[in-house]
Structure formats: C-alpha cells, structure tokens
Amino acid sequence: MLELRNITKIYNPGTITEMCLFDSFDLVVGDGEFLSIVGSNGSGKTSLLNIICGSIPIEQGEVLIGGDNIAKMQDYKRYNKIGRVYQNPAMGTCPHLTILENMSLADNKGKTFGLTSGINKSRRKFYQEQLAILGLGLENKLDIKVGLLSGGQRQALALIMSTLTPIEFLILDEHTAALDPNTAEIIMQLTDKVVKEKKLTAMMVTHNLRYAAEYGNRLIMMNSGEIVLDRAGQDKLETSIDELLQLFNKISIECGN
DSSP: OEEEEEEEEEESTTSTTOEEEEEEEEEEEOTTOEEEEEEOTTSSHHHHHHHHHTSSOOSEEEEEETTEEOTTSOHHHHTTTEEEEOSSGGGGSOTTSBHHHHHHHHHTTTSOOOSSOSOOGGGHHHHHHHHHTTTSSGGGOTTSBGGGSOHHHHHHHHHHHHTSSOOSEEEEESTTTTSOHHHHHHHHHHHHHHHHHTTOEEEEEOSOHHHHHHSSSEEEEEETTEEEEEEEHHHHHTOOHHHHHHHHHHHHHHTTO
C-alpha cells in the first residue's frame, strides 16, 4: 500500500513566484489498484508522481510504502520498488544499445556492478518470454538497436523493462501522449495486460479522459493540488466521459482558462 500523509510542496520558496501546490495533501493507494489521474495543466498530477518517485523534494509529510517512510530516501533507491514509464519513449531506453543490452540493464537494476559482463546470455530466453507478452514480435529482434524501433515499440519495450524486476508500483507518466492515436491504443491495451498479468499496483497520469474512464479500477481528478473527484469500483465503472468532461470544463471556467 502507498500512502501520502500531510504532504506540503512549495515551489520557489522565499521568492515573488512562491507557490504552494500541495498543502497537507493525503492519498492512499491500495494494493492492486490501477489508479488513473486526470486534471488540467498545473493541477499537480506530475508533481504527485515526482514526489512519490523522489524526483522533487517536499517541505513536509510522509511517503509510505508498506508502512515504511521513504520521504528522505534518494530517488534511485526508490526504484527498487517502483517502475516508471515516461511520456517520451526515448527516456526509458538507450537507443545505441540493442534490445538485449537494454533488457540486461533493466534486469540488473539495484544490483552491484563489477567488471564482469553486464549481459547474462542465459537470460535470453526469459527476455524473449517477457517481450512475447507484447505480441509485437520484439522477442525475435533482441540484437536490433533500440534506436531503430518505432516510438510505439520503444514505449512497449520501456513498459516491459520497467516491470522486469520485482516492483510494487508502476508509475505511468502520460506514457501515450507522444504516440499517434492507433499506437496509443495498442500501448494502453498492453499496459492493461501487463498490469493484470503481473498483478501490479499502478498509477497513470493521462490527459485522455476516455483512457481514464475505460482503464483501471479507480479514478481521481485533481485541481490546484487537491482531489476534486475520487471514484472507485462500481462508481468508477459508472463514471462517463461526458461527466468527466463537464467537471473538467467547469473547473477550467472557474479558473479562468
């Protein structure tokens, strides 16, 4: 279980542009939840993910995973329990390395590196099995450099790489935003498949209200660092895109957007 307790985040403290985004913010994400997060620009969606991953500091509060407070833990140590897929497909993979080499890097996450080879050829079959989940034929292209793949193929690879080692949480940071509509649909279907098959707890930030409504078992809408809508289970299933759009537009009008 992931818990955010009494989180306070202030940007540019002590300056004329000081802004308090989160003020005593709380959130609990239960084991096995697939949480979709929507909201306008500046609502706090990505900042929320960055706080969980340790990419930005906080002024106050606790970030707990399984009851352990990791608020002061360095970001690279948090990734032993967290996998993250970014908006830009290039951020999750190394273009000048092969698929095999990229998979090996991901497979060694959190391990001690020595002077031996970083590629364990005995794991080749395992990598092929993991890539076969995608149904894109990447399991037959292990020796191809990742830079030769399409954006969708790279994002699918990044998805598998982020879940290659045992993790507790999968963070999806607008991971379909840079893709064309058809490829984005494929990646969303693959995401749902991977989350279910690996029984992950997932948090997905998206601007696509349809994806937020159709995928996952919980949905929240954020505005100015606060949760203005929280639907789970059957209530989430009954939440329509039109309802989300109406609330989104209402908030935008109230904010002068």
